[in-house]
Amino acid sequence: MNSVIKVSQLTKQVETQEGPLKILKGIDLDVKPGESLAIVGPSGSGKSTLLGIIAALDTPSEGEVSIDGVNLAQLDEEQKAALRKRSTSFVFQSFMLVDTLTALENVMLPAELAGVQGVKQRAEQWLERVGLSHRLHHLPNQLSGGEQQRVALARAFISQPKVLFADEPTGNLDPANGDKVADLLFELNQDQQTTLILVTHDQKLAARCERQVRMVEGQLHEVSSAPINLVVGETG
Ligand code: ADP
Ligand code: MG
Numbered sequence: 001m002n003s004v005i006k007v008s009q010l011t012k013q014v015e016t017q018e019g020p021l022k023i024l025k026g027i028d029l030d031v032k033p034g035e036s037l038a039i040v041g042p043s044g045s046g047k048s049t050l051l052g053i054i055a056a057l058d059t060p061s062e063g064e065v066s067i068d069g070v071n072l073a074q075l076d077e078e079q080k081a082a083l084r085k086r087s088t089s090f091v092f093q094s095f096m097l098v099d100t101l102t103a104l105e106n107v108m109l110p111a112e113l114a115g116v117q118g119v120k121q122r123a124e125q126w127l128e129r130v131g132l133s134h135r136l137h138h139l140p141n142q143l144s145g146g147e148q149q150r151v152a153l154a155r156a157f158i159s160q161p162k163v164l165f166a167d168e169p170t171g172n173l174d175p176a177n178g179d180k181v182a183d184l185l186f187e188l189n190q191d192q193q194t195t196l197i198l199v200t201h202d203q204k205l206a207a208r209c210e211r212q213v214r215m216v217e218g219q220l221h222e223v224s225s226a227p228i229n230l231v232v233g234e235t236g
Helices: 047-054 077-087 103-113 119-129 145-157 175-191 203-207
Strands: 005-016 019-031 036-040 062-067 088-092 163-167 195-199 211-216 219-223
Touching: 005 047, 019 047, 019 219, 036 047, 036 203, 047 062, 047 163, 047 195, 077 088, 088 145, 103 119, 103 145, 119 145, 145 175, 163 175, 175 195, 175 203
Parallel strands: 036 195, 036 211, 088 163, 163 195
Antiparallel strands: 005 019, 005 062, 211 219
16 A cells, blocks of 8 residues: 655754754654554654654655655645645644634634635534534633644544644643543544544553554654553563
Protein backbone atom coordinates (compact mmCIF):
# COMPACT_ATOMS: atom_id res chain seq x y z
CA MET A 1 0.00 0.00 0.00
CA ASN A 2 1.20 3.53 -0.69
CA SER A 3 2.11 5.79 2.19
CA VAL A 4 -0.11 8.74 2.97
CA ILE A 5 2.82 10.35 4.80
CA LYS A 6 6.43 9.77 3.88
CA VAL A 7 9.26 11.49 5.73
CA SER A 8 12.88 10.90 4.85
CA GLN A 9 16.09 12.14 6.42
CA LEU A 10 14.36 15.15 7.87
CA THR A 11 16.30 17.60 10.00
CA LYS A 12 15.39 20.89 11.62
CA GLN A 13 17.94 23.36 12.89
CA VAL A 14 17.14 26.77 14.32
CA GLU A 15 19.36 29.67 15.36
CA THR A 16 19.25 30.56 19.04
CA GLN A 17 21.16 33.08 21.16
CA GLU A 18 23.45 30.23 22.22
CA GLY A 19 24.08 29.26 18.58
CA PRO A 20 22.49 26.70 16.25
CA LEU A 21 20.13 24.13 17.83
CA LYS A 22 19.44 20.81 16.10
CA ILE A 23 15.86 19.99 17.02
CA LEU A 24 15.34 17.08 14.59
CA LYS A 25 18.28 14.86 13.63
CA GLY A 26 17.39 12.71 10.64
CA ILE A 27 13.81 11.45 10.89
CA ASP A 28 12.42 8.67 8.69
CA LEU A 29 8.75 7.83 8.96
CA ASP A 30 6.14 6.10 6.81
CA VAL A 31 2.46 6.20 7.64
CA LYS A 32 -0.12 4.09 5.82
CA PRO A 33 -3.62 5.32 4.93
CA GLY A 34 -6.01 4.86 7.84
CA GLU A 35 -3.25 4.05 10.32
CA SER A 36 -3.23 5.51 13.83
CA LEU A 37 0.21 6.53 15.05
CA ALA A 38 1.20 7.92 18.44
CA ILE A 39 4.35 9.98 18.86
CA VAL A 40 5.46 9.87 22.50
CA GLY A 41 8.58 11.11 24.29
CA PRO A 42 9.79 13.70 26.78
CA SER A 43 9.00 17.43 26.64
CA GLY A 44 11.39 19.32 24.42
CA SER A 45 12.34 16.25 22.36
CA GLY A 46 10.95 17.71 19.11
CA LYS A 47 7.50 16.12 18.81
CA SER A 48 5.55 19.30 18.06
CA THR A 49 8.22 20.52 15.68
CA LEU A 50 7.96 17.26 13.71
CA LEU A 51 4.16 17.40 13.66
CA GLY A 52 4.21 20.97 12.37
CA ILE A 53 6.59 20.06 9.56
CA ILE A 54 4.62 16.96 8.52
CA ALA A 55 1.44 19.05 8.53
CA ALA A 56 3.06 21.55 6.13
CA LEU A 57 2.85 24.34 8.71
CA ASP A 58 6.64 24.58 9.03
CA THR A 59 9.55 23.69 6.75
CA PRO A 60 12.45 21.31 7.40
CA SER A 61 16.12 22.31 7.15
CA GLU A 62 16.92 19.16 5.16
CA GLY A 63 15.06 16.07 4.01
CA GLU A 64 11.68 15.47 2.43
CA VAL A 65 8.04 15.19 3.40
CA SER A 66 5.29 13.88 1.13
CA ILE A 67 1.59 13.99 1.86
CA ASP A 68 -0.49 11.72 -0.32
CA GLY A 69 2.32 11.42 -2.85
CA VAL A 70 2.93 15.17 -3.09
CA ASN A 71 6.43 16.34 -2.17
CA LEU A 72 5.97 19.46 -0.05
CA ALA A 73 9.27 20.93 -1.25
CA GLN A 74 7.78 21.33 -4.72
CA LEU A 75 4.88 23.48 -3.53
CA ASP A 76 4.78 27.24 -3.04
CA GLU A 77 3.03 28.67 0.04
CA GLU A 78 -0.32 28.98 -1.74
CA GLN A 79 -0.21 25.38 -2.95
CA LYS A 80 0.75 24.21 0.54
CA ALA A 81 -2.20 26.06 2.02
CA ALA A 82 -4.49 24.42 -0.54
CA LEU A 83 -3.08 20.98 0.30
CA ARG A 84 -3.57 21.61 4.03
CA LYS A 85 -7.18 22.63 3.44
CA ARG A 86 -7.88 19.70 1.13
CA SER A 87 -6.17 16.86 2.94
CA THR A 88 -5.39 17.67 6.58
CA SER A 89 -6.89 18.92 9.82
CA PHE A 90 -5.23 19.83 13.11
CA VAL A 91 -6.46 19.48 16.69
CA PHE A 92 -4.59 21.35 19.44
CA GLN A 93 -4.21 20.90 23.19
CA SER A 94 -5.71 24.37 23.72
CA PHE A 95 -8.70 23.73 21.37
CA MET A 96 -8.07 26.94 19.35
CA LEU A 97 -11.72 27.83 18.87
CA VAL A 98 -12.66 31.39 17.88
CA ASP A 99 -13.93 32.97 21.15
CA THR A 100 -16.50 35.20 19.49
CA LEU A 101 -18.14 32.47 17.38
CA THR A 102 -20.69 29.87 18.51
CA ALA A 103 -19.96 26.14 18.37
CA LEU A 104 -21.86 25.91 15.09
CA GLU A 105 -20.06 28.91 13.58
CA ASN A 106 -16.69 27.51 14.65
CA VAL A 107 -17.39 24.24 12.87
CA MET A 108 -18.71 26.04 9.77
CA LEU A 109 -15.81 28.47 9.43
CA PRO A 110 -13.05 26.33 7.85
CA ALA A 111 -15.58 24.32 5.85
CA GLU A 112 -16.97 27.56 4.37
CA LEU A 113 -13.45 28.66 3.49
CA ALA A 114 -12.82 25.30 1.85
CA GLY A 115 -15.97 25.67 -0.24
CA VAL A 116 -17.82 22.69 1.29
CA GLN A 117 -21.44 22.50 0.05
CA GLY A 118 -24.35 22.63 2.52
CA VAL A 119 -22.06 23.73 5.32
CA LYS A 120 -24.67 24.56 7.97
CA GLN A 121 -26.47 21.24 7.76
CA ARG A 122 -23.22 19.30 7.74
CA ALA A 123 -21.88 21.28 10.70
CA GLU A 124 -25.07 20.47 12.63
CA GLN A 125 -24.67 16.80 11.74
CA TRP A 126 -21.07 16.79 12.89
CA LEU A 127 -21.94 18.48 16.17
CA GLU A 128 -24.64 15.86 16.67
CA ARG A 129 -22.06 13.16 15.94
CA VAL A 130 -19.83 14.44 18.76
CA GLY A 131 -22.80 14.65 21.12
CA LEU A 132 -23.30 18.43 21.09
CA SER A 133 -26.69 18.97 19.42
CA HIS A 134 -27.75 20.87 22.53
CA ARG A 135 -24.78 23.26 22.36
CA LEU A 136 -24.98 24.62 18.80
CA HIS A 137 -25.35 28.27 19.80
CA HIS A 138 -23.06 28.32 22.81
CA LEU A 139 -19.84 30.32 22.78
CA PRO A 140 -16.60 28.50 23.69
CA ASN A 141 -16.50 30.09 27.17
CA GLN A 142 -19.95 28.62 27.84
CA LEU A 143 -18.64 25.12 27.13
CA SER A 144 -16.53 22.75 29.24
CA GLY A 145 -13.03 21.82 28.05
CA GLY A 146 -14.24 18.43 26.86
CA GLU A 147 -17.09 20.05 24.94
CA GLN A 148 -14.72 22.57 23.35
CA GLN A 149 -12.43 19.80 22.19
CA ARG A 150 -15.41 17.94 20.72
CA VAL A 151 -16.33 21.12 18.78
CA ALA A 152 -12.73 21.14 17.54
CA LEU A 153 -13.13 17.50 16.44
CA ALA A 154 -16.32 18.32 14.53
CA ARG A 155 -14.49 21.23 12.89
CA ALA A 156 -11.58 18.93 12.01
CA PHE A 157 -13.71 16.18 10.49
CA ILE A 158 -16.21 18.24 8.49
CA SER A 159 -13.72 18.65 5.65
CA GLN A 160 -13.11 14.87 5.56
CA PRO A 161 -9.34 15.10 5.93
CA LYS A 162 -7.08 12.28 4.81
CA VAL A 163 -4.85 12.98 7.80
CA LEU A 164 -5.76 14.34 11.20
CA PHE A 165 -2.90 15.74 13.28
CA ALA A 166 -3.49 16.08 17.02
CA ASP A 167 -0.95 17.63 19.41
CA GLU A 168 -1.78 16.56 22.99
CA PRO A 169 -5.53 16.46 22.22
CA THR A 170 -6.38 15.34 25.78
CA GLY A 171 -3.64 17.35 27.52
CA ASN A 172 -6.03 19.96 28.97
CA LEU A 173 -8.82 17.53 29.88
CA ASP A 174 -9.64 15.54 33.01
CA PRO A 175 -9.50 11.73 32.58
CA ALA A 176 -13.24 11.29 31.96
CA ASN A 177 -13.41 13.99 29.28
CA GLY A 178 -10.08 12.83 27.87
CA ASP A 179 -11.51 9.34 27.42
CA LYS A 180 -14.60 10.72 25.68
CA VAL A 181 -12.48 12.72 23.24
CA ALA A 182 -10.18 9.72 22.67
CA ASP A 183 -13.16 7.41 22.02
CA LEU A 184 -14.42 9.83 19.39
CA LEU A 185 -11.01 10.20 17.79
CA PHE A 186 -10.68 6.45 17.27
CA GLU A 187 -14.31 6.05 16.19
CA LEU A 188 -13.79 8.67 13.50
CA ASN A 189 -10.37 7.26 12.56
CA GLN A 190 -12.16 3.94 11.86
CA ASP A 191 -15.40 5.22 10.29
CA GLN A 192 -13.87 7.90 8.11
CA GLN A 193 -10.64 6.02 7.39
CA THR A 194 -8.81 9.12 8.48
CA THR A 195 -5.14 8.63 9.20
CA LEU A 196 -4.47 9.73 12.76
CA ILE A 197 -1.10 11.11 13.86
CA LEU A 198 -1.10 12.22 17.45
CA VAL A 199 1.41 13.47 19.97
CA THR A 200 0.60 12.54 23.54
CA HIS A 201 1.95 12.13 27.06
CA ASP A 202 -1.05 9.95 27.88
CA GLN A 203 0.16 6.33 27.86
CA LYS A 204 -3.39 5.01 27.71
CA LEU A 205 -4.16 7.08 24.64
CA ALA A 206 -0.87 6.11 22.97
CA ALA A 207 -1.54 2.43 23.62
CA ARG A 208 -4.83 2.67 21.70
CA CYS A 209 -2.95 3.59 18.52
CA GLU A 210 -1.91 0.85 16.12
CA ARG A 211 1.68 2.01 16.29
CA GLN A 212 3.84 4.05 18.65
CA VAL A 213 7.10 5.85 17.99
CA ARG A 214 9.19 7.56 20.65
CA MET A 215 11.05 10.83 20.10
CA VAL A 216 14.24 11.20 22.10
CA GLU A 217 16.46 14.24 21.54
CA GLY A 218 15.34 14.71 17.96
CA GLN A 219 15.47 11.05 16.92
CA LEU A 220 12.58 8.63 16.43
CA HIS A 221 12.53 5.04 17.67
CA GLU A 222 9.86 2.42 17.02
CA VAL A 223 8.17 1.26 20.21
CA SER A 224 7.39 -2.44 20.55
CA SER A 225 3.64 -3.00 20.22
CA ALA A 226 3.53 -5.58 23.05
CA PRO A 227 1.46 -4.26 25.97
CA ILE A 228 3.73 -3.50 28.91
CA ASN A 229 1.81 -5.67 31.39
CA LEU A 230 2.35 -8.74 29.20
CA VAL A 231 6.07 -8.11 28.85
CA VAL A 232 6.73 -7.72 32.57
CA GLY A 233 7.66 -11.02 34.18
CA GLU A 234 7.83 -12.88 30.88
CA THR A 235 11.60 -13.16 30.74
CA GLY A 236 13.71 -14.71 33.44
P1 ADP B 1 8.06 18.79 22.27
O1 ADP B 1 6.82 19.01 21.48
O2 ADP B 1 8.58 17.39 22.17
O3 ADP B 1 7.91 19.21 23.70
P2 ADP B 1 9.18 20.90 20.62
O4 ADP B 1 9.15 20.36 19.23
O5 ADP B 1 8.13 21.87 20.98
O6 ADP B 1 9.23 19.68 21.66
O7 ADP B 1 10.59 21.61 20.87
C1 ADP B 1 11.82 20.91 20.81
C2 ADP B 1 12.95 21.83 21.28
O8 ADP B 1 13.22 22.81 20.30
C3 ADP B 1 12.64 22.57 22.55
O9 ADP B 1 13.81 22.63 23.31
C4 ADP B 1 12.20 23.94 22.07
O10 ADP B 1 12.47 24.92 23.04
C5 ADP B 1 13.06 24.11 20.84
N1 ADP B 1 12.46 24.95 19.80
C6 ADP B 1 11.36 24.66 19.08
N2 ADP B 1 11.10 25.62 18.14
C7 ADP B 1 12.08 26.55 18.30
C8 ADP B 1 12.39 27.79 17.64
N3 ADP B 1 11.65 28.25 16.63
N4 ADP B 1 13.49 28.45 18.06
C9 ADP B 1 14.25 27.99 19.07
N5 ADP B 1 14.02 26.84 19.72
C10 ADP B 1 12.95 26.11 19.35
MG1 MG C 1 4.95 19.70 22.12
